Amino acid sequence: GENVEQHPSTLSVQEGDSAVIKCTYSDSASNYFPWYKQELGKRPQLIIDIRSNVGEKKDQRIAVTLNKTAKHFSLHITETQPEDSAVYFCAAETGTASKLTFGTGTRLQVTL
Amino acid sequence: DAGVIQSPRHEVTEMGQEVTLRCKPISGHNSLFWYRQTMMRGLELLIYFNNNVPIDDSGMPEDRFSAKMPNASFSTLKIQPSEPRDSAVYFCASGRTGGNYEQYFGPGTRLTVT
Numbered sequence: 001g002e003n004v005e006q007h008p009s010t011l012s013v014q015e016g017d018s019a020v021i022k023c024t025y026s027d028s029a030s031n032y033f034p035w036y037k038q039e040l041g042k043r044p045q046l047i048i049d050i051r052s053n054v055g056e057k058k059d060q061r062i063a064v065t066l067n068k069t070a071k072h073f074s075l076h077i078t079e080t081q082p083e084d085s086a087v088y089f090c091a092a093e094t095g096t097a098s099k100l101t102f103g104t105g106t107r108l109q110v111t112l
Numbered sequence: 113d114a115g116v117i118q119s120p121r122h123e124v125t126e127m128g129q130e131v132t133l134r135c136k137p138i139s140g141h142n143s144l145f146w147y148r149q150t151m152m153r154g155l156e157l158l159i160y161f162n163n164n165v166p167i168d169d170s171g172m173p174e175d176r177f178s179a180k181m182p183n184a185s186f187s188t189l190k191i192q193p194s195e196p197r198d199s200a201v202y203f204c205a206s207g208r209t210g211g212n213y214e215q216y217f218g219p220g221t222r223l224t225v226t
Contacts, residue, residue, distance in 0.1 A: 032213040043203060043217040044155070090154065093213045099145075099168065100215060102155045 002094040006103030013080050014057040014111055021106045023070040024037035032093035033066060033073045034100070039086045049076070080110045114138075116218035118204050124224045125139040133221045136185055139204030144178055145202040145215060146189050155203075161187065162209055193224045 003026040013019050024032075032047035050057045050064045050073065057064050061080075066073040077084055087107050091100040114116055117136040125131055137144050140146040145160040159169040161181045169179070176195070181187040201222050 036217075045218050046214060046216065049214065063177065099157065099160060100213070101157075104154050 002092055002101040004090060004092050004101050004103045006090050006106060008106060009057060009104065010107045010109070012109045012111060013056065013081060015080060017080055019077045019080055019084070019108055019110075021075045021088055021108070022072060022092070023074070023092075023103050024070075025092040025101075026071065027092065027094060027110075028068075028071065029041060030092040030094060035064060035075050036089045036091065036102075037086045044089060045067075055079070077108075080108075082110050082112065083084050085110045116204055116206050116216055118202075118218035118221050120221060122222050122224075124135075124226065125194055126226055127195055128193045129225075130190065131194045131198075131223060131225075132225070133189040133202050133206030135187045135189070138216060139185070141206035141208050141216075142177070142184065143180060143207045143215075144187050144210050145201075145205040146187070146204060146209070146219075147205065148200045148219075149203060150200045158189070180203070191220060194223075196225045199223055199225050 006023045031052040035047050036044035037047045038044040048059050048062050048064050050066050055066055061078045063076045087105045089105050090103040094101050118133045142167050146158040148154055148158055149155045158171045159179045160167055164181045177191055179189045201220045203220045204218045205215040
């Protein structure tokens, strides 16, 4: 089955700096790669996703890149703000019916 | 759109008791997923349904866990009997099949088994 690895497990950056979180996946058939943000005590929320037919997608300060050959994808957050502090999960779609395999999460802390 | 609805939001029960968690997916979504989240094990997929039919229950930890989806707007996850190690946050998520893989999570049920 699909295996998704995520690094780093924790990341601390200063406000205004950029943050990068990386994930690798094992199933070359996977075609959909979402990123979720989970604030303390809240539900995971979809913040951006990318499909295998594109290499990069951007939404304001957030961007995701995908390298299908290497089977890795990354989340980039620019000009970080304190409200970006949360746990971020990557995931990869597996087979049919939208099943997602999640990474282990990255705790991002943005310090003033 | 009301989003995915889960009840109860918090449940505290004693070991050995039966626990039933409920979920109402987003209207029009035909896939439903039950996840469990703990600090130790992260976010685990327990079971998922497509068009009310269970597709993969390989994540269900033991026979004590069971899930049903009697119709497109309701699903339950039951634990009987409950044990302290079942304490976790249980999330329900819904989505659509057919090429659109987005999943939307409910607020979760925080279960504490004493």
